[in-house]
Amino acid sequence: MARLVMKFGGTSVGSVDRMKNVAAKVKREVEAGNQVAVVVSAMSGETNRLVDLCKQVDPVHDQREYDTVVAAGEQVTTGLVAMALQSAGVKARSWQGWQVPIRTNDMHGRARIAEIDGAAMLRDMAAGVVPVVAGFQGVGPGDRIATLGRGGSDTSAVALAAALQADRCDIYTDVDGVYTADPRIVKKARKLDKITYEEMLELASLGAKVLQTRSVEMAMNHRVRTQVLSSFADVAGTLVVDEEEIVEKQIVSGVTYSADEAKVTLIGVADRPGIAAGIFGPLSDAGINVDMIVQNISEDGKKTDMTFTMGRSDLDRAVGILEKQEKNLGWVKLVPDRNVVKVSVVGVGMRSHAGVAHIMFKALAEKNINIQAITTSEIKVSVLISADYTELAVRALHTAFGLDAE
Amino acid sequence: MARLVMKFGGTSVGSVDRMKNVAAKVKREVEAGNQVAVVVSAMSGETNRLVDLCKQVDPVHDQREYDTVVAAGEQVTTGLVAMALQSAGVKARSWQGWQVPIRTNDMHGRARIAEIDGAAMLRDMAAGVVPVVAGFQGVGPGDRIATLGRGGSDTSAVALAAALQADRCDIYTDVDGVYTADPRIVKKARKLDKITYEEMLELASLGAKVLQTRSVEMAMNHRVRTQVLSSFADVAGTLVVDEEEIVEKQIVSGVTYSADEAKVTLIGVADRPGIAAGIFGPLSDAGINVDMIVQNISEDGKKTDMTFTMGRSDLDRAVGILEKQEKNLGWVKLVPDRNVVKVSVVGVGMRSHAGVAHIMFKALAEKNINIQAITTSEIKVSVLISADYTELAVRALHTAFGLDAE
Known part of the structure; x- marks a missing residue:
């Protein structure tokens, strides 16, 4: 007997039929003797609706009221899935965040879980x-009512697994695991049976959309064995361990x-002490995270x-802030560039293996791809190249x- | 300064623009110095959705889960209307039933309010x-989470007014008051400035759809002055007092x-003691309310x-139950009839005024309308006639x- 938390995303509960499918999957685990x-x-589309x-009522709304409105989406699903389970002969009941309770801090719209009281659920x-x-x-x-921000359901699931x-x-979810690369791009990509928390965290941060970054952090901190698998195919997924x-x-x-990257080049900046602070200080003050930095003397x-480089959605704001500093910094030319992409290789094996960067640069050079940054x-190498x-x-x-499959 | 409860139904909050209209109405009362x-x-249509x-998942679902699902509709509106008020410059916050709390009994799907703690709201x-x-x-x-049953929002409002x-x-609502008759039928119908609780209760029970019956009972029991008025027209409504x-x-x-009426006639039943019990006992056991009864010796x-007579939706069940009693009761013929309507006159003045029934029968006779039951x-006379x-x-x-307007 094992104790399991099973989390189903929006597409997995996107219709009544799919909820019945979810009930069947849960029933199988219960009948196998698991708690x-x-x-x-x-349901998919509901949160967007x-x-x-909220945006129509007021684009700059009270985040507490926003949370009240959007949390209704999950509430509906809990009741319907509980009904579907009962209908399939499995005893079940719904729990809202306040009923558990799942206590959060007051950062409405992107709250963090502070404490989960799992006692009543464990009795059930x-x-x-x-x-x-x-x-x-x-x-x-x-x-x-507080919400955890987009993708927060993964975090809820992992936090609940830790508490229980x-x-x-x-x-x-709608993919059947974590792949060595996006299968839509790399036909020979292979599904990984296992991946470490650290690798999964890098992959999540670097653009892989399988798991939300915070949920992986949570899994790593509480050592929750987490499996990513498909709601629709009946095969084992990838275990994050x-x-x-x-x-x-x-x-x-x-x-x-x-x-989701953008690049700014300042050509002909005076090379004097404090120039970096003059550039990055105002950006930091505006909450813009700068990722890669290259300086050519x-x-x-x-x-x-x-x-x-920075997040692409920050580019316009960054350019505006820098232009205000033009006198102070005295560059010859400011060149923004959205046509860039960050490509990364990730692996815990790098720690004990030199030469990863060398293999990477050589492979790109052979294809005449210029590395811009x-x-x-410790476990990844990222390069910025033309998109x-x-x-x-x-x-x-x-x-x-x-990594190619045979 | 007065303390007011303002209740807005589904059509009144049916769109973002209408919620803004609601906010404007509330703002006006606040600016006039009222609490x-x-x-x-x-929002209109949401509860049906x-x-x-729920019905799609399981036609015979757990009422507690049903309540969890459908209560989400009101939750969404509270957040959006609170935002709309804030956007209009009025301080506001949403309250769900569990937050107030509005305590109910355990009759899920048609729960009754047991207690409302208005202290926190009064401070706000x-x-x-x-x-x-x-x-x-x-x-x-x-x-x-518990719901009060269809139309329960009127009851919530009156109960809250009593608690506060x-x-x-x-x-x-979408009509501008209580009329002497349905204005779609009687062109000369007049809007009443005032009506008594007792009259309103009879009218609500007798098919007028302006206020939910339980809300009128609640208003009467707690002597809550209740006004029915339009969200869309800016005129005084009808005061229930x-x-x-x-x-x-x-x-x-x-x-x-x-x-919503139906009639059954049993022709040629043996006229012996216990026959009425033989007819109405099984109907009562099945939860079918019999309204009017006529016996011709x-x-x-x-x-x-x-x-x-009974509610039209109960007719088929009633006939089924009676047919099982055929041997026992021994009638010659059972005649069901859906083509009937109950017409009623209501007024507290009847108490001190004889002859109301006489005026009624005479008026109907003059139009050759046969009274079937x-x-x-004390304050109403109802007759059953052909629809x-x-x-x-x-x-x-x-x-x-x-009653005709001049």
Whole structure:
């Protein structure tokens, strides 16, 4: 007997028939002797509909009221899925965030879970009653409804699994696992049986949309074995686990890319002390995260070119802020560029294996792809390239690191 | 300064523009120096959508889960209307049933309000913050979400007005008040400025759809001055008040009709003791309310005809139950009839005025309308007639009792 949390996303509960499919999957686990808690998202499209209503009423609305409105989406699903389970002969009841309670802080719209009291649910589970818990929501100070922000249902599921000391958290979604690369781009991409928390965290941060970053952090911090698998296909997914569980470590486990990048180059900036602070201070004050930075020192040592990247949605704001500093910084030319992509290779094996960057640069050079900037961590190497070469670069790296399926 | 509860139904909050209209109405009362609490229904169509989803999942669903699903409709409206008020410069916050709390019993799907704790709301109102309260819902035993049944938002509003000791409860709807008859049938119908609780209760029970019966009972029991008025027209509505507030009492205040009736005649039943119990006992056991009863004694005293009425939706079930009793009761013929209507005149003035029934029968006789059954109370006379004559009868009675506008 195991204790499981099963989480179903918006497409998995997108219609009455799909909810019945969810009930069948849960029933199978219950009949196998497992204690199960279910976490559900809003039906697909519902959250967008509710967010649109809020925007129509007032584009700059009270986040507490926004939370009240959008949390209704998950509430509906909990009741319907509980009914579907009962209809399939499985005892079940719905739980809203305030009923559990799932206590959060007061950052409405992107609240963080502070505490989950799983006692009542554990009693139900021991009595064979499946709790169907609203994902994405909790209850903040003053008993106000709070939501965790987009994708928060994954975080709810992992946090609940931690609180219930579950043996595993299964995240059912519309893909059947984590791949070595996006299968739409790389035909030879392979599904991974296992991946470490650290790798999954890098992949999530670097643009892979399988799991929400915060849910992976949560899984890593509480060592929750988390499986990503398909609601629609009946096959094992990818297990996100502790590094120790993975016997044969690949140097690189996956190749990913993020198109959500933009680049600014300041040509001919005076090369004097404090210039970097003059550029990055105002950006930081405006809440703009700068990711990669490259500085080319000019030959005479008096002028320099600065290149740096940020999220694409921040570009216009960043340019506006920099233009206000033009006198102060005194550049010759400011060149914004949206046509860039960040391609990354990720793997815990890198820690014990030199030469990953070398293999990466060589593979890209062979395809005549110019590297505009580089950033690394202990388990990843990322490069910025022209967006024109996205697919070519991902495929070349997938081959170069021996990831192609046979 | 007065303390007001303003309730807005589904059509009044049916779109974002209409919610802005609601905010404007509330703002005007606040700016006039009043303390205001708002009660809202789900956006029109939303409750039906949610009920349909429940039926699709399982036609015989758990009522507690049904309540969880459908209560989400009001939750969405509270958040949106609170935003609309804030956007109009009025401080506001949403309240769900469990937040207030509005405690109910455990009759999920048609729960009754047991207690409302208005303390926190009163503090808000004193500080100029308008509570926007979800109608139709409360919280039952075990902190489960409970709903009051269809039309329950009127009851929520009146109960809240009682708890807050409000000076008035304004029910904004899509008609602008209570009329002496349905204006779609009687062109000369007049809007009543005032009507007594007792009259309103009879009218609500007898088919007038302006206010839900339970809300009128609640208003009467707690002496809540209740006004019915239009969300769309800017005119005074009808005030439902204590009899003492009405100086000049009409004999008849209104003429109404209910098409939701059906009739059964049992021809040639043996006229012996216990026969009525044999007919009405099984119907009562099945939860079928019999309304009017007429018995014609035959000349020889051995056979009798029994005619009785019930809600139209109960007719098929009633016939089924009676047919099982055929041997026992031994009638010659069972005649079901859906083509009947109950027409009623209502007025507290009847108490001190004889001859109302006489005027009624005479007016109908003059139009050659046959009366099939009669029932009376202290302040109403109802007759059952062929549905073919509905409009003719209502108009004739409206004229006969001097209600026509000049």
